Amino acid sequence: MISKHDIVIVGAGLAGLRAAVECTDQADVAVVSKVYPTRSHSGTAQGGITATLGNEEEDHWEWHFFDTVKGGDYLSDQDVVEIMVKDAPRGIYELEHMGVPFSRTPEGKIAQRNFGGHTREYGKKPVKRACYAADHTGRVVLDTLFDQCLRHRVKFYAEHYVLSLVFDGGICAGLVTYDLATGELHFMRAKAVLLATGGCGKIYKTTSNGFATTGEMFNLAYQSGIPLEDMEFIQFHPTGLYPLGILVSEAARGEGGILRNSLGERFMERYAPTIKDLAARDVVSRAILTEIREGRGIGGKDYVHLDLTHLGEKKISEKLWEITSFVKNYVGVDPVHAPIPVQPTCHYIMGGIPTDPDGRVLNDEKGSVVQGLYGAGECACVSVHGANRLGCNSLLDLIVFGRRSGIAMKGDIARYDHRPIGDDPLKSAGAKIAKLWNPKGPGKIDSLRQRMQSLMMEYGSVFRDEEGLKKGIEGIRSLKERYAGAGVADQGKVFNYALMEAIELGHQLDLAELILTSALYRKESRGAHFRNDFPERDDRNYLKHTLVFPTPYGPDVKYKPVKITRFQPATRIY
């Protein structure tokens, strides 16, 4: 099947839906999603979305600017950070006007809470900057944006899985999807394609990410010749529920929760003397794993305690209802009366598909634009988060740059036509699938995936070194060889998830190699990338963005400069 739209958006999370809402007045917009739109992973965001509204206490965008840059260990491009933090209040009021049911202050304004790394007066003490709706902020923003899309009659292709991006003379001309319900291939021609598909946490064994967050769009872009930026920066959220890795929001610490080791010590006092438990996530995750490594995990196991017992039942049940229900259900602990077992969990990738401030995908270190292709949200790297994202800055990134991409697309398409392409893209996508049929396939895909997830935990997570990264790359390469001989036996056309997972694994293995390779080449420690063999930040040699390019001989690593406008790199202590 072949169809034609002005704009096709891949991904129905906050970035994709925000972009869709922006374009409907001037363009025919379709949204493609591998899951039903309301199942998108943005919905699991809990704690909030940042903006310097100053509803609870004095706050300024300059402070937010500084915190974001410091949080990113000075790798953020400061021109885009400035755009984001200045646009934040407008973006939040807009969401509120759309109907987002934010929690409120006694005066009826949007309520705000503390969150890690967000401070007043350039690091002096925590500031209440995160706007929230209890601890289901992502969910209610997702619902509101989905509802807005219904109102504006956005066309959804739900449960369509993208097989390939289609290019014509270097210009993006659309994409081919696989309709999970029917097994039919669908070539969607478009003047503009926005990639807004979220992260790739499922490459790791312990993750807060859902099953759908496999990251194939990173690799489809890469296979099309587009470099990926800063892929070594993978955020481990400090408080994943042990042992599942489900997110326990930073809001728990924002509301006063305290991390404790087996001795009952508030150990963050040693690692971040000023803002303690509210330090940036990379700092807290390393602290927790250091405590565990030095034998102060609870009962000698791989977790510490997140203590909320002093907050009282009312606060916990009103502001942290969701996480309370997870903790009670999955580990049988009532946070009102007992501490929560937590461990760092793979949560977010700071890197991704490089874009300009309006979502246009960039092709090289010089900033050449790929006509027709856009990116926003976690899969993109505009780079606001640098080497480590602050909590609640991701939802902000999604709505600010989702909207900007929408505006850019509806402006740009006036100059573009649909490219004259026949049904060749359908044939080559069909051939891709045919290659995967293999009667000996069953069982293999799963064991390869498990092996990959373990390798990435062992060599590519919070602490890294050259030897391990090399072992990891070697391991992933041998899995890729084995993958080439695997496949799926069942040729069923209706909801054939085994087929989808087999395709996903191919992309995941490629991505795993790119992450480890980018990490191997960065011989310093910065933000979420920590090298035991190079434990210091090295601004002289590595104050630059990694760009990994596809070549016939494998990934080729290059660099591009960081844009520094206001804050010169300084020592990062919390």
Add this chain to the structure above:
Amino acid sequence: MELKMKIFRFDPRKDEKPRYQTFAVDAQPTDRLLDCLNRIRWEQDPTLSFRMSCAHGVCGSDGMRINGICGLPCQKLVKDFKDEVLLEPMPVFRVIKDLVVDLDLFFEKYNSIKPYLLTRTPAPEQERKQSPEEQAKLEESIRCILCACCTASCPVNQKKETEKYVGPAALVRAFRYLFDSRDEGSEERIALLGHKDGAWGCQTLWKCTEVCPKKIPVTKQIGQIKRRIHEARRPPK
């Protein structure tokens, strides 16, 4: 421990009618039923189809009937089941394959209640004011994850002659907008909801409330909608 899972199977490609298949899964007591389903698909039968994503009761993908009661297998732990678990697709909806059902009608009904804020007055420069008490009224309803367990469990929706009833999930969302102090569309909403296939379709049978994975007091909220409609339509004294 070993858990037996008896699963409803239907493949439109080869089955004329549904059948049941039992799998034995080696499981830890703290595993989720969803983990067991995944293990079956990964290790025993790759053709088994079911939806899932977040695996902790937020995305709403994996609604199904578990021992006859609609729920989310990602919220259920193995230790709470004895020997054998029966897994079937949600009723009310057409089965597409195995545990996957067609939710188009569910979302059409959802869309029919105008699930968005209706306003006439221009938005202020900053936020529209709302007191914490006004916001608190919405707090339970905005937990809804659209998993469809309530609508699938509703005896009214299950009956052919009343299948047009919009159903509890759509009404929870209607509640969320009708009782939002910022919404100015109550007349329109009352017209949309005040008929036999709208709020009056509810026969107060409580099944929705019993099954809701997010513990939303669904029946109570529908009751409040009915009351609101009744008050709006009462002739002025």
